[in-house]
Structure formats: structure tokens, C-alpha cells
Amino acid sequence: MDLISLMMVANQTPANVGQVVQVQLVAYADVPVRYFVSDIVFGWDPTKLRFIGVNQEGSHPSLW
Secondary structure, three states: OOOOEEEEEEOOOOOOOOOOOOEEEEEEOOOOOOOOOOOOOOOOOOOOOOOOOOOOOOOOOOOO
């Protein structure tokens, strides 16, 4: 089974403390992969990064 990799991509770096920055969660693979379901669990240091909302614009219509 081939795996997908996930990367958080910000449209702006660096950012100032308290500044809002959009971050995309992008899936990619070294070879073409067709997947139907994926459980994604990730963590972060909440003292350095705080998520304040979700925008699903441009995402696959089957998501959520």
C-alpha cells in the first residue's frame, strides 16, 4: 500500500506574534495514489500556533 504525506503550507513566513496566517494542509505522494478514506491526526505546540477556524473552500466535495 502506498502512503500519502501531509504538509502544512503557509502563504506567508515569517509572521509576527498575534498575526493571522492562512495554513493549508496539503496531501501528496511520490506515486499516484487513490484513496477514499483517511484519518488524519496531527498535533502542534499551542504556545506557538493556535488554530482559529477552518475554511474548506477548494477542498474535495466529499470531505466532511
